[in-house]
Amino acid sequence: MSTITAVKSCATTSCAYNDGGCTAFAVTIAGTDSATCATFITLDARGGLPVAHGQVGACQRLECMHNSNLMCGAEGIDISDTAACTSYEVR
Template sequence: MTAMMEMPRVQECTVTGCSYNHDGCRAFAITIGSLNHAHCDTFVESPLKGGIDTLVAQVGACKRDDCRHNLELECRAPAITVAAGQDMADCMTYEPTTI
């Protein structure tokens, strides 16, 4: 039997142009990471609002295996922040692993 792990929540998202961000991120879960940096792959730029008003998003997956919070493509940070970085919506909690 597999134990469920609690996914980190999106503590704050300051990306006002995202359809999931209305008084906080309202996506059910987000995915972080691209080949180049810790981009929020769930970012959707549209005037339509999406998500569920009664929940706070969680990190469903993280493709940045070079982040110190990442273990087996799962984020282990207690919570993350999403804001403008290299792109419109990046994980600001990303910290590269040191060698």
């Protein structure tokens, strides 16, 4: 894998890293019941990069078809308003 997967969109407006898109340098996709953004945090502040260029740093969902060596190989991912990775697909 030679590229890092971009967070194309994030609808979780209550996340401190969502400021017109994902401003986290890198997010982790995890979750026990469903694939969710483990970087999600609700705070009374906005943080991260000055621009929305978030990317997937790690994927802990081994059964996802896009997971290769704990990295996301999808072209890009979308995060729903409930912090779910909507690009997640079971192998």
